[in-house]
Amino acid sequence: MSEWKPTACILCSINCGIEVLTGGDDGRQLIKIRGDKAHPSSRGYLCQKASRLNHYQNGKDRITSPMRRQPDGSFEAIDWDTAISKIAEKLAAVRDRHGGEKIFYYGGGGQANHLPGAYAGSTLTALGSIYRSSALAQEKTGEFWVQGKMFGAPVHACFHDAEVAFFLGKNPWQSHGFPRTRNVINEIAKDPNRKMVVVDPVRTETADKADIHLQVKPGTDAWLMSALAATFVQQGWVDLDWVGRHVNDFEEVAKVLQSVPVDQNCRVAGVSPEQLRQTAELLRDASSVSFMEDLGIQMNRHSTLVSYLNRLMWVLTGSFGKAGAMNVFNPLAPLGVQTPNRPAFSPVNKAKVITGLVPCNVIPEEILTDHPDRYRAMIIESANPVHSLADTPAWQRALARLDLTVTIDVAMTETARHSDYVLPTATQYEKWECSFFNLEPEHNAFHLRQPVMEPPEGVLGEPEIHARLVEALGGVPTGLTDQLRETLRSQGPAGFGMAVQGVLKENPDLMAMLPVILYRTLGPALPDGAAPAAVLWAAAHQFAQRHPDSMNRAGFEGTGPVLGEQLFQAMLGNPSGVVFSVDDPESSWQRIRTRDRKINAAIPPLLEELAGLESTAAGTSEEYPFVLSAGERRSFTANTIYRDPQWRRKDYDGAMRINPSDADRLGLADGGRARITTRRGSALVAVEFNDRMQAGHVSLPNGQGLDVAMEDEQPRRVGAALNELTSLEDRDWLAGTPWHKWVPARIDKAEA
Ligand code: SF4
Known part of the structure; x- marks a missing residue:
């Protein structure tokens, strides 16, 4: 009899705690899902989206072997040793010929999938790569920049x-x-x-x-x-x-x-x-x-x-x-990939790099150029930029222009199909995983999730992939991990901690390799296969050093390494999550980090x-009289990790919502089809009359338009791929964030 196992919903940044029952013919189905009352933040709460998570776990287009692109565009399955050695060799060749900074990194984890980014920093440092980006640069970098200037600290409601x-x-x-x-x-x-x-x-x-x-x-x-x-x-x-x-x-x-x-x-x-x-x-x-x-x-x-x-x-x-x-919160660890060098501007367009992230709309422009500083290779991890970022055709051309594209993902996504190598990884229910979206100012909680099932044969977790790449690139001195493993065995955690500190003091450049070093040394000693959580040992100790009072208020006792070790053990020992930081709102004034x-x-x-704001806002034109909001959140939309359209109970192909007065004027039928055209592209869409929209404004939902292999194995598209309608140049002048909610468009009745 299967048992309820604690984990989390991975569909939005809140990551509600859930409990799942696994089963089915192969034992790999999430057959029942309920809210986890023991989760310190969500306390049993769920929205309707979580109940469909089996469509992610057993989703479409899963890959279970490394894949290499053939000259004719098809893919062949290869073994892991070949994949790692070839990829390391080709990345090293780009580094040696053009410089490591020409290797761009995109992604690092979707919602609640943040450990890959923690390990990727080691691979990127071994390559000398410094430019990177993620979906955060689609949305939040303007906010981050302003917040940094005004408060110097993260603030939440x-x-x-x-x-x-x-x-x-x-x-x-x-x-x-x-x-x-x-x-x-x-x-x-x-x-x-x-x-x-x-x-x-x-x-x-x-x-x-x-x-x-x-x-x-x-x-x-x-x-x-x-x-x-x-x-x-x-x-x-x-x-x-x-x-x-x-x-x-x-x-x-x-x-x-x-x-x-x-x-x-x-x-x-x-x-x-x-x-x-x-x-x-x-x-x-x-x-x-x-x-x-x-x-x-x-x-x-x-x-x-x-x-x-x-x-x-x-x-x-x-x-x-x-x-x-509004109050300051203490995140457990910084979000995203951490590498020692953070450029201030992108290399070709000199776009502002905010919190280490190049604006997404700039990336294809910086590949599709003859500028000598253009990017030459990309590593893309748990992300689907070809589908999810503005101007899909430009992204397709950009990836084709690169010397090498490597994608690490669960499924053969739209981006993977344009890559040279695709490395298959475990789903979020098959591995130890966590989210660094710990944003609560008063009682901040962290949830280290245990796997609820083993991954299928042929896939590796991201920490193992990065460790192998780093080792193939010679990023960790020979013998170091053996030596530290022995110290841990003979002297326990305290001696191990001191030995790690000694190594870093002697060679500070190894700091960026610490995730992989911990994975290979502390990792095997952790219970229940928790090696991927090893990087959190460093995060726990660093947090304890920075915020001992916040931890004491959360019930942890002591100071220094004792406190850090307690936090790490609490993470491992609380499968529904743990409150790690408690603060008074008023203490925000002490935690603000301005001069x-x-x-x-x-x-x-x-x-x-x-x-300089004008007395009128630039409006739409005769040619494109509507404003399209591209990417509306609805009851049955989520990000694209739900590849199977069957997960949606309604709004199957993501209808365009339009005010009935506009629809009548255009002769559209409720439930019929229309063609939407922007400066960039055009799509056929289902029509939904909806008086929530004001006249002149239409919306299309997020997460649609994937090219998914159906039962007959043929890729088929359901809904509109929004980024065939959006343009690279429509972006904020300062942060470079795209204008997906303001896309001038024309609507025409579709021919029958
Ligand atoms: S999608 Fe719903 S259930 Fe899932 S994390 Fe977000 S709020 Fe929670």
Whole structure:
């Protein structure tokens, strides 16, 4: 009889704890799924998407052998020794001929699949690779840049005890973003003393529950948010005493906001001045406000400016460093791949590299050029850029131009099909895995997940793949791992820790190899095959050094290495997760990492952009009269790790939502077909009349348009591939984030 096993849902950043029963004919099916009440953050909560996870575990296009592309474009299966030695040889050849920095890395893990990125840093350092990117650069880098300038620390909302919740370009009912999302939204909606504000061009499910819905015209959030911020300055509602104690250079900001034409900006945004004033008064009078922005503004025009205006609202309403407001959180470890050298700009276009990430839209441009510094090879890991990033045809051309593309993934994805080598890896239910999306300011939890079944023969976990590549590249000195393994055996964890420190002191360059060194030394000594978790030993000790008080409040005792070892053991011993950091909201003021622990309000280039906002927003054209929001989150959409379209209970091929008045005018039928055309491409789509959309605005959902092998083994497409419609050049001037939520489009009735 199978037992319920704890793990997590991997479909969004919240990673709710789940319990699964495995079984079926082959014993490899997730036959029942329920919320895990022992998970410290989700406490049994789930949304409807998790129940379909077997469509991921037993998904389409699975590969179970390394594959090598043949001259005719087909693939042949090869053994692991050949794959590793050939790939290492070819990557080394690119490094030796053009320089290691010409080897680009993309990915590093999807939702809740963050250990690969931790190990990839060793491979990349062995190659001298320094440029990389991931899906975060599609969405969050503008936000990260602004946050770094203003706070120098990561900040998150505390909706569970906020008096007012403010959602900007975010529909948390569908996209989640904080633990137990729908429960919290319902609690706020039912409490007469609490309020909710939604800024969104679509009347979303969250907007239905909100007290105020500011239904902006698509792409005009900069006008709306500047009008909202300006109201506080122009009405004299700012607590100057609070600002004086906590904020630098506020006068520069106030001067620009003083000149914002509030009523004119309301007109541009399509929101009445009265409704804006009502919103401003609500925020002014609230004892606490938590704000959250998301892709509606982050993949839109003026996205970095709007992220800035959002944070200025935190300052103007005093919503930082107190309960129910915005507060600093302590992540267990930095997100993404860590390598010693972080360039400031990309090599060809000189695009800004934010948190180590090259803007995604820039990457194909920096391959499809004759510039001597162009990228020559790519390693792509747990990511599908050909499908998921703007301008699919440009990505296909770019990969064809490279000397070598290596993809590490579970399935033969659209990207894998354009690669030279494809290395198959375990699913998230077949390996030890975790998420570094630990974002809670007060009680921050970490969940190290154990496998619920063995991987099939022929696949390897990412830590093993990276260890083999590093060894083939000669990245770790001969004999070092044998020596450290012996120290661990003879002297235990304390002696091992000191020996590792000694090695790093003597040779600091080996720091980047530490993940692989730990995997090969501490890894085999861990219980139940937990070797992939070895890298967390370093993360636990580093966290204990940085935040001993936060750990003590979470129930860990002692200091120094004792504390670090306790945390590591707690991770291994709590299969449903563990709270590792507890902090008071007020301590955010001590954890902010600006020079004088004050918020830096002025960001000159963004104040310049704000001052230069036109009196009208650039609109659509006669040729492309609609705005397409590409990638809407819906009840049955998820990222593309669900390759099997059968997982969707409804909206099978992802209909285009259109206001009925527009549809009538165009002669479209509800449930019929239409052709959508953008400057970049064209697609046939199903039509759904939907009065949640405003006139002139249409949406298509995310996660569709994969070319999936069906029962007859032939790849078939279901739904529209959005990035055949999006362009590389449509991106934010500062962060380079794409405008997927503002794609000018034409809609035509499809011929029968
Ligand atoms: S909110 Fe839903 S999709 Fe997100 S992790 Fe939880 S169950 Fe999965």
